[in-house]
Amino acid sequence: MEVDEIKQKIEEEIAKTKLLIKDYKEQSKPVTLDNSIGRISRMDAINNKSITESALRQAELKLSKLNQAMDNLGKPDFGLCIKCKQPIPLGRILLMPESNRCVNCAR
Numbered sequence: 491m492e493v494d495e496i497k498q499k500i501e502e503e504i505a506k507t508k509l510l511i512k513d514y515k516e517q518s519k520p521v522t523l524d525n526s527i528g529r530i531s532r533m534d535a536i537n538n539k540s541i542t543e544s545a546l547r548q549a550e551l552k553l554s555k556l557n558q559a560m561d562n563l564g565k566p567d568f569g570l571c572i573k574c575k576q577p578i579p580l581g582r583i584l585l586m587p588e589s590n591r592c593v594n595c596a597r
Contacts, residue, residue, distance in 0.1 A: 500587045507553045514546035555588035
């Protein structure tokens with residue numbers, strides 16, 4: 491039962507993350523040099539683009555980790571902390587399925 495629940499959670503997170511990535515890519519398109527907006531507005535748009543690009547990189551990293559978690563789902567060491575080798579609580583796995591460390595080792 492737990493494996494099916496974890497798999498479903500990972501699939502949901504992958505779908506959400508893919509939508510976020512698509513949205514971030516749309517938002518991070520180049521800022522055009524248009525005379526219709528002022529200098530401050532243009533600077534604000536450039537700053538927002540930078541923030542969106544950072545969020546995009548984080549979402550892409552999360553997607554990579556989620557795909558890795560999906561690949562490792564059936565393996566015997568899935569759910570074990572990569573640092574201390576202790577079991578990761580199910581609650582943490584369901585909350586952050588991309589996590590491969592327990593709470594103590596993640597600090």
